[in-house]
Amino acid sequence: MNELNINNLDPQKFTFWQPSAGHMIHVGPNQNTVPLPRIPLPINLTDMEEKRSDYVVGEGVYDYLRQFPDCLHNADYAMLLRDGYPHYLSDLAAQVVMLDAKDVEPSYVFRKLTYLKILRLLDHDNAGLLGQLSQGFYGLAMTFTELPQVHRNLLDAMRYGQDLLKLKPDDPAALNLLAEVDILFGDYPAAITKLRRLLAVLTDRKISEPVEARLESCVEVGFPDHPLVDDLERIGDAMQLYAAKDYPLATELLERLEEDDYFMSELKSADFLCLLGMCRLKTEDPAGAFDALSQALEIEPEHVQALEMIELV
DSSP: OOGGGTTOSOTTTEEEEOOOTTOEEEETTTTEEEEOOSSOEEEEGGGTTSOOOHHHHHHHHHHHHHHOTTSTTHHHHHHHHHHHOHHHHHHHHHHHHHHHTSOOOHHHHHHHHHHHHHHHHTOTTOHHHHHHHHHHHHHHHTSGGGGGGHHHHHHHHHHHHHHHHHHOTTOHHHHHHHHHHHHHTTOHHHHHHHHHHHHHHOOOHHHHHHHHHHHHHHHHHOSOSSOHHHHHHHHHHHHHHHHTTOHHHHHHHHHHHHTOHHHHHHHOOHHHHHHHHHHHHHTTOHHHHHHHHHHHHHHOTTOHHHHHHHTTO
């Protein structure tokens, strides 16, 4: 591997090329010149046989940045797209709008968040983008099928929420989200502080009443013996064990959580109980499976998977 490719995050798909000093690309109907930065630029390996055209450079940067929005030189790549290939950024913005208008699978939510991260590289202090990123990563973290990545997604939600608070210290949505993240990480004193700050800026009683109840609950819990995020990660582990057909160990992990009053009071859900029921079915415990699936349907009567599984008991 040559020196330019030391930081290449996908050498199977990309190679890096560094333009010489003063290298220009020509853009737009008037063929205006834009200088290329003297940094390694990603090129698709499939384009290596072609002449190093302006199109090939733009396509490589665009494809690489969409795959690795947090890569080295990411801001320089985004500025190159803005100055030399603005149609790519227009495409990103259009896809964000399209994905916003639909109820999409988690993989598409992650794609939208990736595009928002790229757009933020060009507008670092855009509060709207920060709000979408923090809420988006929190929603992704709490999506049941995405629990194997819950820790990483919560950290991203926290990071963008904290950046938003630096711009807008009294932003209610950011304060509420960060308080919930603090609770999941077991930092109840920090959550209490944020909830009190939130109450100080709320004027609508209908909104402040549930916040007061949440604050009361945090004060009652005090200092939990473990963070709830550990429990969410354990569910993620159980999901992976189920997929690997290690049903006894998956069942054991979930039943430990079922016996944990703290977890059940905070995070009991139809999805959790459905997974527990599925595991018990696989370990030949039909009575336990029926109990778990029945509880799931009490919480969510239209839960499709629980309805299907209870027919098998």
